[in-house]
Amino acid sequence: MYRIFIWLFGRSIYQQMFTIIQNKYPNDNLAKQVVPILPNKLGSLFLRIAKFFSGTPSNYSITVTLGKVILSEPIHSYYISRIACHEFTHVKQMQQYGLIHWFLIYLVDYIDNLVRYKDRKKAYFNIPFEIAARSHEND
Numbered sequence: 486m487y488r489i490f491i492w493l494f495g496r497s498i499y500q501q502m503f504t505i506i507q508n509k510y511p512n513d514n515l516a517k518q519v520v521p522i523l524p525n526k527l528g529s530l531f532l533r534i535a536k537f538f539s540g541t542p543s544n545y546s547i548t549v550t551l552g553k554v555i556l557s558e559p560i561h562s563y564y565i566s567r568i569a570c571h572e573f574t575h576v577k578q579m580q581q582y583g584l585i586h587w588f589l590i591y592l593v594d595y596i597d598n599l600v601r602y603k604d605r606k607k608a609y610f611n612i613p614f615e616i617a618a619r620s621h622e623n624d
């Protein structure tokens with residue numbers, strides 16, 4: 486499925502994402518280290534779990550950052566710039582806090598929001614790390 490999508494819509498979205506991050510953040514050393522990739526089987530499973538908890542419809546593409554690795558399902562080129570900036574903000578957050586510490590804060594905020602809103606999508610949307618990442622989408 487992914488292979489057909491990439492064949493149709495361009496196999497270079499990962500290269501484009503990398504280039505956009507270099508261009509948007511030329512003085513950021515971390516920008517040179519990001520690795521946007523198409524997830525393998527294990528990565529795809531991880532994305533499916535993330536999709537469930539974020540309340541994202543299964544037919545929507547999702548992108549998740551782990552450290553400096555940006556796992557992305559194929560996305561339309563129209564969204565690449567926004568997503569690249571969003572995910573690079575997460576890369577910076579994870580560097581700042583450390584991956585485990587970042588994840589624990591993220592998880593606690595998510596659970597807190599889930600109790601408050603009783604809605605996975607709202608819970609995800611209102612995580613402070615996500616609000617911060619969204620504020621950088623038009624960098």
Ligand SMILES: [Zn+2]
Nearest residue numbers: 571575615618
């Ligand atoms: Zn995010």
